[in-house]
Amino acid sequence: MSEGIQKFLFPGEQAAGRFATIGVPAPEFFGPLAAVAETVCGVLLLGGLLTRLAVVPMLVNIVLALALTKVPILWSGSADKPKAHGFWDMAHEARTGWAMLLGLMFLLTVGPGRWSLDALLARRLAVPLPVNGDDAMSGSIVS
Secondary structure, X not given: OHHHXXXXXXXXXXXXXXXXXXXXXXXXXXXXXXXXXXXXXHXXXXXXXXXXXXXXXXXXXXXXHHHHHHHHHXXXXXXXXXXXXXXXXXXHHHHHXXXXXXXXXXXXXXXXXXXXXXXXXXXXXXXXXXXOOOOHHHOOOOO
């Protein structure tokens, strides 16, 4: 979420300017799009609202970030980190990206926790199940 806000505050360094440096096509479009996605989805994930839906754009975002800025370090250095090269520099630069990727995959797989807004809404909107033959549709005769 903070990265998204920074893309709004410092577009030349964090959004369109950086995207142009690393070779993203149409950086004037994709910079603000990334800022909106990171901010909105970050807020949704923090609150646990629409969790699995919010994870999807963030997964796309982090995979592209790793592919465009961290993987090139393995061979010759990234456009935004020209002096970094090799496995250890890439591992150092990508550590938070990998943590975010794995965290997002966990949320996509497991879903929100019991204290999330998703869980609260599910409890509030849940239809109560019939108990002890209270279901008139079951065909049983209660004496």
